[in-house]
Amino acid sequence: MRIAVCIKQVPDTEARLRVSRDGRWIEEQDLPFVINENDEYALEEGISLAEKTGGEVVVFTLGPPRAAEALRKALALGAARAVHLEDSAFLGGDAISDGRALAAAIDREDCRLALTGSQSDDLGWGATGSVVAATLGWPHAWLVMGVELEEGGATCRVVREMESGLNENLRITLPAVLEVQAGINHPRYASLKGIMAAKRKPIDRLKPGDLGLDAQSVGAAGAGVELVSVRFPETAEGAQILDGDPATAARALVEKLQKEARVL
Amino acid sequence: MAKTIWAVLQHRDGELSRISLETLVAAQQLAQLVEGEVEAVLLGADVAELAQRAAAQMAVSRLWVADHPALATYTPGPYITVLAAAIRDATPAFVLFPHTYQSMDYFPRLAHDVGGALLPTVGAFRLVAGKLVWTRPVLGGKLQADTRVKGDGPVLASIQAGSFALDRLQRGTSPVQPLPVDLGGIPADREVLGVEQAAAEEVDLSKAEVVVAVGRGIGGADKMGVVEELAAALGAEIGASRPVIDNGWLPRDRQIGSSGQTVAPRLYVAVGISGAIQHLVGMKASGVVVAINKDRSAPIFSVADYGIVGDLHEVLPALTAAIREAKGR
Ligand SMILES: Cc1cc2nc3c(=O)[nH]c(=O)nc-3n(C[C@H](O)[C@H](O)[C@H](O)COP(=O)(O)OP(=O)(O)OC[C@H]3O[C@@H](n4cnc5c(N)ncnc54)[C@H](O)[C@@H]3O)c2cc1C
Ligand SMILES: Nc1ncnc2c1ncn2[C@@H]1O[C@H](COP(=O)(O)O)[C@@H](O)[C@H]1O
Numbered sequence: 001m002r003i004a005v006c007i008k009q010v011p012d013t014e015a016r017l018r019v020s021r022d023g024r025w026i027e028e029q030d031l032p033f034v035i036n037e038n039d040e041y042a043l044e045e046g047i048s049l050a051e052k053t054g055g056e057v058v059v060f061t062l063g064p065p066r067a068a069e070a071l072r073k074a075l076a077l078g079a080a081r082a083v084h085l086e087d088s089a090f091l092g093g094d095a096i097s098d099g100r101a102l103a104a105a106i107d108r109e110d111c112r113l114a115l116t117g118s119q120s121d122d123l124g125w126g127a128t129g130s131v132v133a134a135t136l137g138w139p140h141a142w143l144v145m146g147v148e149l150e151e152g153g154a155t156c157r158v159v160r161e162m163e164s165g166l167n168e169n170l171r172i173t174l175p176a177v178l179e180v181q182a183g184i185n186h187p188r189y190a191s192l193k194g195i196m197a198a199k200r201k202p203i204d205r206l207k208p209g210d211l212g213l214d215a216q217s218v219g220a221a222g223a224g225v226e227l228v229s230v231r232f233p234e235t236a237e238g239a240q241i242l243d244g245d246p247a248t249a250a251r252a253l254v255e256k257l258q259k260e261a262r263v264l
Numbered sequence: 265m266a267k268t269i270w271a272v273l274q275h276r277d278g279e280l281s282r283i284s285l286e287t288l289v290a291a292q293q294l295a296q297l298v299e300g301e302v303e304a305v306l307l308g309a310d311v312a313e314l315a316q317r318a319a320a321q322m323a324v325s326r327l328w329v330a331d332h333p334a335l336a337t338y339t340p341g342p343y344i345t346v347l348a349a350a351i352r353d354a355t356p357a358f359v360l361f362p363h364t365y366q367s368m369d370y371f372p373r374l375a376h377d378v379g380g381a382l383l384p385t386v387g388a389f390r391l392v393a394g395k396l397v398w399t400r401p402v403l404g405g406k407l408q409a410d411t412r413v414k415g416d417g418p419v420l421a422s423i424q425a426g427s428f429a430l431d432r433l434q435r436g437t438s439p440v441q442p443l444p445v446d447l448g449g450i451p452a453d454r455e456v457l458g459v460e461q462a463a464a465e466e467v468d469l470s471k472a473e474v475v476v477a478v479g480r481g482i483g484g485a486d487k488m489g490v491v492e493e494l495a496a497a498l499g500a501e502i503g504a505s506r507p508v509i510d511n512g513w514l515p516r517d518r519q520i521g522s523s524g525q526t527v528a529p530r531l532y533v534a535v536g537i538s539g540a541i542q543h544l545v546g547m548k549a550s551g552v553v554v555a556i557n558k559d560r561s562a563p564i565f566s567v568a569d570y571g572i573v574g575d576l577h578e579v580l581p582a583l584t585a586a587i588r589e590a591k592g593r
Contacts, residue, residue, distance in 0.1 A: 006290065011403065013404055013480075013538075016559070017406055017407065017561075019407070026403070026407070035384070037507075041510075043312050045577040048483055066529060094382065095372060095382055095384075096375065096376060096381075096382055099376070102473070115405060121403065121404055122402060122403055124384075124385065124400075124401065124402055124403075124404070125372070125382065125384050126372070126384050126385070127368075127372030127375075127382055127384055130370075130372040130373045130376070131367075131372060131373070131382075134372075134373040134377060135376070139340075139451070139454055140340070140373065141369070142365070142368055142369045143365060143368075143369070143523075145462070147487050157376060157457070157466060160369075161365065161462065161523055162365055162366075162459070163364060163365050163366075163522065163523070165461060165462050165463060165465070165524070165525070166459050166460070166461065166462060166521070167459065167460055167461070167462045168313060168456060168458075168459050168460050169456075169457040169459070169460065170454060170455065170456055171454070171455040171457060172453060172454050172455075172456060173452075173453040173454070176453070177572060182506065182507070182510045183506070183510035183516075184514065223414070224380070224381030224382060224413060224415055224417065225381050225382070225383055225398075225411050225412065225413050225414065226411065226412055227402075227409050227411055228397060228410040228411065228412050229409070229411075230402060230407045230408065230409045230410070231407060231408055231410075231411045232406070232408075232561050232565060233407075233408055233563050233566045238495075239385070239555075239565050239566065239567075239568045239570070239571050240569065240570050240571070241338040241560075241565070241570075241571045241572070241573060242570060242571070242572050244573075246574055246578045246579045246581075246582035246583075247582045247585075247586070249572045249574065249579065249582070250572070250582035250583040250585070250586040251586045252573060252581065253554065253570055253583065253584040253586070254583070254587055254589075254590045255590075256570055257531070257552070257554070260591060261531075261551075261552045261569065261570075262532040263474075263530050263551065263552045264498075264531075264587070264590065264591070
């Protein structure tokens with residue numbers, strides 16, 4: 001079975017962020033980028049399902065040239081091939097335009113299952129996988145915490161996270177899009193052998209025209225919403241920051257907790 | 265023509281959820297901004313009585329009710345089909361959803377199907393030079409983004425819990441109107457097999473008086489000692505953010521947040537936690553909140569009462585010592 005996995009390259013959550021000069025996004029120069037955390041889990045799920053079924057994983061990303069690093073890493077982890085939607089026309093999109101473009105790329109491959117993360121750590125729409133599914137006309141599930149193929153891959157059992165600590169068990173007919181939640185598995189590390197092998201694996205670069213898409217229907221032009229500006233949240237008035245070396249700050253905090261807040 | 269704003273209400277055990285009412289507040293405030301009128305939408309099975317009760321206390325132009333056995337257990341197919349037909353028919357300009365896992369499972373797909381603009385996790389909106397600007401968190405809540413809608417399709421947005429104060433709800437009485445339910449053409453591609461508890465519930469953090477919550481900043485299961493010492497000195501239960509659980513550093517029944525437990529201790533000490541909304545919803549009812557984080561701009565500091573900016577591996581031992589000293593006196 002061929003499994004599509006969508007991975008997005010996002011700023012490392014550890015990185016210190018600065019607002020860009022035009023105020024519309026963050027300064028990307030010198031920023032470390034990584035595979036979106038949920039997508040590492042989606043990739044692991046895809047690779048282990050492929051191993052069980054004797055299938056293969058094809059990874060997809062939509063992003064600038066630097067996103068090829070994320071694809072290379074996925075190839076090192078065990079994906080067979082990679083597809084990069086790489087064209088300036090693809091940039092600046094939203095969940096609708098990006099989901100549509102990714103769906104068009106997945107549609108060219110004969111995939112029975114597409115895995116995405118449930119949410120990206122940068123734009124965080126929590127929606128791109130659902131739009132992929134809607135475009136392809138496949139069923140989907142969001143916040144997937146378990147996948148088990150049944151009946152030779154005709155259906156699968158899915159565990160979907162609900163609120164208040166409940167999980168829903170579902171049977172979904174393939175082909176389907178499953179939007180994977182962190183914690184579903186334990187992602188593997190790349191081996192040296194995998195890293196060497198990845199160098200010989202192909203990355204296809206596609207432009208809107210290769211997907212039969214009009215450049216006006218993708219990226220910023222095809223998006224329904226646009227970012228105007230970003231800013232750091234305001235610190236609440238009440239947040240008193242206690243300064244000094246650790247010992248001084250700790251003692252000051254304890255005094256506040258005893259005398260002011262009266263919780264010690 | 266006045267613009268119509270819909271608030272889609274979610275309910276459980278015969279009651280509207282709190283976040284649904286907050287979504288209604290958001291719709292009422294949006295109506296004031298754009299001079300529109302608010303209608304509410306309720307979907308479910310055997311909800312006539314709930315609908316009557318709800319309509320008796322909310323000031324909306326109309327409460328639409330889709331009452332059908334197929335809407336008893338949530339599945340995306342019927343929800344999307346009913347709402348897509350209704351949106352095409354009534355052409356609301358805005359459809360607001362409570363930001364819940366259920367809404368997030370279906371409303372992005374609905375937005376695609378009706379050719380609408382999709383805006384998850386909205387926390388605020390305002391007019392800037394006559395244009396609506398929607399604010400939503402990006403980069404894990406480290407930044408807030410102002411977003412604008414292009415095009416003129418319906419806008420489908422989900423409203424974050426706690427963003428619109430319930431005491432602003434305009435009450436009144438509203439007429440109830442049935443929404444047609446035509447479920448033809450839904451593919452039989454899904455079967456709900458059942459619902460179960462996600463984690464063994466061995467630890468009940470909801471009654472803890474003091475909680476020390478640890479985040480990804482701790483850096484590994486082997487580094488948990490400083491947290492255990494602090495918790496012991498405070499007589500606290502240990503909780504955690506989701507990545508700590510996902511990485512297997514602590515068991516899942518210690519998770520706090522939208523997919524974990526909800527706590528309301530007297531004192532909440534967040535250690536190496538950035539303060540993403542999914543975490544904050546699980547602890548916002550806490551009394552005094554202390555944050556220890558090396559990043560001064562981490563959003564946790566905007567909900568904290570006290571903070572120390574620094575490396576937790578240095579701050580925690582110092583804090584534990586200071587607490588022991590104070591308690592020894
Ligand atoms: C549907 C859904 C449900 C979710 N449910 C939950 C949930 O129930 N609970 C939950 O918590 N999350 C949940 N999440 C995840 C949530 O979005 C965040 O990713 C998560 O809360 C971040 O955890 P964190 O703050 O520990 O990690 P990070 O965001 O990575 O933050 C780590 C913090 O530690 C600080 N730090 C690092 N090193 C040090 C050091 N040495 N000293 C001091 N500070 C340091 C950093 O400055 C940073 O602020 C959910 C996400 C989704 C999509
Ligand atoms: N540009 C992209 N390239 C590849 N996959 C993406 C992209 N954007 C979103 N995705 C996938 O969709 C998921 C949800 O992203 P989002 O809707 O942005 O929260 C991510 O976890 C990825 O799996």
